[in-house]
Amino acid sequence: MNKKIINVAIVGVTGYGGLELLRLLHNHPTVHVVSIHNTSNDSEDISVSYPHLQSMYKIAPTPFDPLHIMQSTDLVFFATSSGVSKDLVQQFIEANFPVIDLSGDFRLNAPDYEVWYKKTPAPQSLLDQANYSLADFYQNDSHYIANPGCYATATLLALAPLAQQQLLDQENIVIDAKSGLSGAGKSLNLSSHFVNVNENFSMYKPNHHQHIPEITQQLKHWQSNIDHIQFTTSLLPINRGIFVSAYVKLTKQLSADTLQKIFEDTYKNKPFVRVMPKDQLPDIKQVVGTNFADIGLTYNPNTKYLTIVSVIDNMIKGAAGQAIQNMNHLFNLDETTGLQLIAQYA
Ligand SMILES: NC(=O)C1=CN([C@@H]2O[C@H](COP(=O)(O)OP(=O)(O)OC[C@H]3O[C@@H](n4cnc5c(N)ncnc54)[C@H](OP(=O)(O)O)[C@@H]3O)[C@@H](O)[C@H]2O)C=CC1
Numbered sequence: 001m002n003k004k005i006i007n008v009a010i011v012g013v014t015g016y017g018g019l020e021l022l023r024l025l026h027n028h029p030t031v032h033v034v035s036i037h038n039t040s041n042d043s044e045d046i047s048v049s050y051p052h053l054q055s056m057y058k059i060a061p062t063p064f065d066p067l068h069i070m071q072s073t074d075l076v077f078f079a080t081s082s083g084v085s086k087d088l089v090q091q092f093i094e095a096n097f098p099v100i101d102l103s104g105d106f107r108l109n110a111p112d113y114e115v116w117y118k119k120t121p122a123p124q125s126l127l128d129q130a131n132y133s134l135a136d137f138y139q140n141d142s143h144y145i146a147n148p149g150c151y152a153t154a155t156l157l158a159l160a161p162l163a164q165q166q167l168l169d170q171e172n173i174v175i176d177a178k179s180g181l182s183g184a185g186k187s188l189n190l191s192s193h194f195v196n197v198n199e200n201f202s203m204y205k206p207n208h209h210q211h212i213p214e215i216t217q218q219l220k221h222w223q224s225n226i227d228h229i230q231f232t233t234s235l236l237p238i239n240r241g242i243f244v245s246a247y248v249k250l251t252k253q254l255s256a257d258t259l260q261k262i263f264e265d266t267y268k269n270k271p272f273v274r275v276m277p278k279d280q281l282p283d284i285k286q287v288v289g290t291n292f293a294d295i296g297l298t299y300n301p302n303t304k305y306l307t308i309v310s311v312i313d314n315m316i317k318g319a320a321g322q323a324i325q326n327m328n329h330l331f332n333l334d335e336t337t338g339l340q341l342i343a344q345y346a
Pocket residue numbers: 011012013014015016017018037038039040064079080081082084102103104148149150182183184185186187314315318319
């Protein structure tokens with residue numbers, strides 16, 4: 001077995017995604033976190049502000065210095081807010097140094113990024129070096145991995161078996177996605193106030209969510225005639241978890257047994273995607289704390305709609321866990337290394 005140690009840096013370590021990387025990487029047998037970075041100039045040990053890390057890590061944030069990171073590590077994770085990595089990564093890309101970027105900065109082409117993120121995009125020459133990598137369908141020839149977004153991950157895994165076989169009716173792809181609050185990151189605003197979220201349920205960014213072009217772009221790669229989806233997002237009063245309900249019609253009539261088999265065949269060699277037994281649907285709790293995506297389907301012969309439910313932990317499968325899965329692929333490790341987690345069920 002390859003026991004070579006992979007030294008890594010984490011930029012954006014004090015966010016939810018960065019802290020989750022620290023937590024998961026602690027259990028990775030061949031990774032050593034050698035440097036951590038954020039915006040403050042605070043040089044105290046990370047466990048002073050984050051006491052849950054006491055006795056697990058002895059490391060303090062240091063100023064971000066790309067040359068030093070490249071000399072002292074083998075890979076850098078960017079777990080920074082959107083709009084940050086595009087301005088910080090040029091030297092890594094020019095040196096062909098491995099980067100896994102959890103933000104949306106390198107997932108889209110320049111015009112789409114400008115429209116959907118409302119920010120100035122990275123130069124197209126840098127965007128061209130990045131590869132969007134849904135880790136369960138890893139096919140990558142780049143050292144710059146754009147890790148998928150959380151909603152996009154749950155949605156794409158729900159639709160991949162159909163899109164890959166050209167089975168989606170392009171006019172009938174309706175996605176109703178819901179997320180726990182940690183998906184919004186650590187910054188506070190009125191809509192993430194406890195009193196607004198607790199015992200409440202609300203839809204946000206209808207038809208305007210930045211993951212719409214990301215999902216459409218990947219679906220189009222699998223099934224070329226798809227160029228739009230109906231997509232809404234809602235906020236669940238829980239910390240972690242995404243629940244995607246996809247309602248789709250198909251380009252040909254298939255029995256419920258055949259549809260179930262298509263999903264089972266697509267995912268039979270994918271350790272992190274579990275297809276539920278026929279007509280059983282997953283719930284969020286069975287994946288929270290894990291890198292699994294659990295998927296179930298049910299077909300209505302009267303309306304001809306197939307309902308697909310896909311659940312993930314937004315912080316793990318939707319961010320840090322998938323980033324580690326991509327890193328494992330990049331370094332030719334078994335993709336499950338450091339990620340074999342069972343949900344805390346009760
Ligand atoms: N939360 C989730 O479930 C998911 C998040 N993502 C994406 O991952 C990224 C991180 O998300 P999340 O952890 O939730 O965000 P947070 O807002 O919780 O954290 C953002 C992190 O970025 C750091 N940061 C911001 N600006 C800079 C800068 N200029 N230089 C260095 N560090 C900087 C912050 O440092 P400081 O503490 O000093 O301010 C903080 O550590 C985002 O792009 C998000 O969209 C993707 C999938 C799911």
